Amino acid sequence: MRIRFGITLAIALAMANTAHAVTLGAVLPLSGSSASIGEDQRRGIDMAVADINAKGGLLGAPLAVKIEDSADGATGALDAATKLHSIDKVPVVLGEYSSSVSIPLGQYLVKQGMVHLNIGSSSPAIRQIGASSFSLIGLDDLSAQFAAKDILGLGYRKVAFIAPNGAYGQGIDGQFKKYLQAGGGSVVAEVLYTPGQSSYRRELQQMQRSQPDVYVYSAYGQEAAVINRESFELGISKTPWYGIYLSMCTADTPAQIANGQIGMEVASLGSAGQAFAAEYQKRYGFAMKSSYSSYAYDGVMLAAAAIAQAKSADPAKVIAALDQLGASFAGATGKLALDADRQRTEQPYDKLAYEGGSLHAR
Amino acid sequence: MSTLLTVTGVTKAFAGNAVLQGVDFAIGPGEIVGVIGPNGSGKSTLLNAISGFTPVDAGRIELGGAPLQRLAPHRIHGLGLARTFQLPAMPEKMTVFEVLLAADNRRHGFWASLCGGAEQRAQEAASRALATQWLGELLLTGVRDTPAAALSGGQKKLLSVGCALMGNPRLLMLDEPTAGVHPNLRRDMVAMLQGLAARGIALLIVEHDMHFIGELCQRCIVLDRGRVVAQCTPAQLSQHPQVLQAYLGSEHPVVLEAAV
Amino acid sequence: MFDFCLHVLTLACLYGLMALALNLQAGYAGLLNFGHIAFVGVGAYAVGIGRLAGWPLPLSMLAGVACAMLLGVAVARLGRNLASDYWGIATLAVAEIVRIVVLNQSGMAGGAQGISALPGPLDALPETAQPLAFAVLGLFAVALAAWLSARLAASRFGRALRLLREQPALASCLGYDLGRLKRSATLASAAVAALAGSLLAGYTHFVSPDYLLAAQTFLVWSMLMIGGAGRVAGVLLGTVLVQGVYSFVPLARDLLGLGSETVGALRLGLIGAILLLCLLWRSAGLLPERLRTLP
């Protein structure tokens, strides 16, 4: 009896999902070592859903996003994607963070004829996922090129580079080195650290020995906090520190240590960007932890816009609408300007400095 | 008389304590030899040394002319030497019958087992026949399908003798075969072991029970503090001055009384 | 729903292969291999590196099995003078070293990003038929492996392994070369695990260092122990159960209608709780190994 009730309820819920509202899917690293980024992505998605539903929803009904945990791995992401495809029947899936998860996820979605919106992976290999995979985030070549130019422009030549030894770190490392060397600089120390250690003193000191003009880093959460704290404790923080995606680098670091750091960040100077940042602060009570929330926000917004334009949640029609919209859509992270490979070609970045406890344009 | 096992000058020390100090003796085919001596005289170490569980420091051990002292236990078994343990531990998740079958190690290779075939089936049938025969002779038929670990201490001893015999050894070494065995069963054991010797299997028996030694053995080797202090027939034991010295010097007068 | 069940079934079959492979070592021979995933990873990476080198898929898979068996020889050699729990951690160390090496080999093995667009064994079939076909292939492979394992367990070799697991000293003095028995079990296990790895890479069309995480070994171990080590039916039941729990827990959350904040915690916590309850309820496994009474 109870089981039958449960089944009826399940069917009713499923019907409620498909009949009355458009449901999108998202696969995020909500447990495992990237969980803090997944959580920030989730915040962005929740904000977008709230915004859209506050304005009357999509196609006349409230929008929902079904968020699944990838457990930080390819098989977990495939489990989640298969569920979203086969049970929830969503047309669009957003995800993931690590490119070693986004790539198999995207491959699967493309094979099923679904839309993949990449909201967190910046590896150049994302480009090859396939015909229905769109990137809202500028790939590493964009951010690395911007950072390299910025650093050379500031007059630094000898650079020590540190990033986590993962898909993101290895990708940005290669790109950054390429652009820096092309512009006449050199990477004198290159450390891809093993995430999750209790201390990075050894890595920091190895870099110190090459006496760089500037330390360039890109890290997040607990690791960024430890690296910043230890560079302060070792007296290394007197040399300039440059953060690629500075807001995530300094999010969990005491202001006293972060003061004086410079870096770059996804532009949030446009009206949409500033509105998002303000809304985020209001909703969660702290400043944006990283720009991954804004990419996730834009992902939902873009999907909603495409579905609204296609007047249908049919994936083929959504893809056609995305192909049109991609060139002109502008969101919290600025204008997308997707190219023929459906990758972002324009990514406005800001040059920032951390002063007096917060980030400012420089 | 030809010799089967020759032990020459075997020496072993654990962390500076000499446990075996130049042990010499020899055993012929079909001979039944007892090894006695007070606790700590090195009896078990001697058995471990011969069967390859304890590497010796010096000396030679030969079985039918082949040197054993550098070989691993399974190689020594392959040359025709089987043994039992003082406290035989038996598998929990195998029946008595299965343990006996496992004790026959012929054709146990991976591919032979996986592919099967007529030869494999014939071998399995032969093993089962042999195991069934030993079950009967060792009075274990009633516990054939019991987990081997659930047997009583005495039954485990019998089973381990059966295991040793499944390999058709030339020399069988028994470590205290009667400890924990019911007295009635003990008599049957004497007959059974004599039967083995009649088939040409040499027996080397470490034992405390002097009646058992007296009934069974043709010869005794007396160990004291790692040395062979006497080799004589069981009847001569009580008159042997070194034997008296060895036992009176220790805490085992009771054993000696039994021997007298 | 049907596609999702097919997916779960396919994964269960692939993990079933890994669990049956581990069962050869852990269930039959009592070897605590905590680096089992290294064999799987070698098989999976063989498909990846084979693609980069332009090899045909069958050749890559064969190379994977061969490499995994080589690794098996090395691991078994390591076990010759180590006690079982030390050997367990040593195998874990070997698997971690393999993972760290492929993680840092961005040229040859794709680095942290892994190797994508891998060929699958059923690519020739039409797209829509592939999920069903792969599930059938997986079922066939797992059925074959189960049949062979059961046959092996009943054979003279299997009996020798049991004796080795239960009483190694007895086995040794009954003429069994323990090192050789362990090596044979490890090699057979490595071959099957590598095959499972190749199939997993072919199914997901992807391989990355994440496939080699120690957590994956623990996952396969939990399948083995919850189902019942040493018994093929137990291992398979454990695999289906654990894979089912991993896959269907997100559905339970949908039924409960909980918000997105709890997704990660709920999934992890429910899986942990179900596994723990299974263990406490039947701590020898759901289908524990039985005594073999022979005619």
Added chain:
Amino acid sequence: MLQFLFDTLSRSSDLALIALGLSLVYGLAKFPNIAHVQYAMLGAFASVVLQRAGTPLALALGMASLLAGSLAVLCNLWVFSRLRRQGPAIAMIGSLALAMILVAAALAGHGASPLAYRLPLSAPWVLGPLFVAPNQALAMGVTLAVLLACTWLLLGTRQGRAMRALACNPPLAAAAGLDAERIIHAVHFLGAALAGLGGALLALNTGAYVNLGNDLLLPIFAAAILGGLGNPLGAVFGGLLIALAETLVTNLNIGWLYGQPMAFVPAGYIGAASFVILLLALLLRPYGLFDREVRRV
């Protein structure tokens, strides 16, 4: 050079208490307890939350340690005392499931972002070439004091002897009239209390975060194995050796090999270094570096 030595000591002090606790429990329970590192994670959270709520740091550390210890006793009562009878593999999988539940609890209770102590940031002390952070010195000092206390407890007291006797030979210890159950509970409490304190001290540098336990798992196991399982003080030296290996890998200039002024092994191999050391050590000394045999001689 001095700084490298100091950092090696600092890293090994990070590992020391937790590895000591693991080794202590392993000696009695004889299974690799994966949940052990989660006690460290929970200890870190408990301590940070208490300190942020206004508890003085010393009290917060102590309470976190007690909480972790009590939790371990409950876990032992409900889970491990039943699973241990089925052998080490079952108990290990049980500890794995328990670890998942503990991580899930932390994830649900706090979320994935790190949580740091609310402490004023003080400038490092500069002693010649040496930079020492006050919190680092505090963590090392407390660790050293607790290690000394544990050494005394294990080697110098009746209770310690009872624990070691039970670890070496349970039937004999039981025959000698030791109350095994009580001692096992005491050891679980002590082991987890050490882990909780270790985690709370670690959080001085890293903050408390959900993955703290998982990140520690492999280095801690490597340290405990290196020292010889069930040999608690060996585990401390195991941790020291691993810290040394990591420091050498990251800081040994191998530029001369390539004819360059400076070149290093890629830092990504830092994890492999400790495992290579572990394998080498096991090849040379199959029962860990500080095996019981050594102590007996």
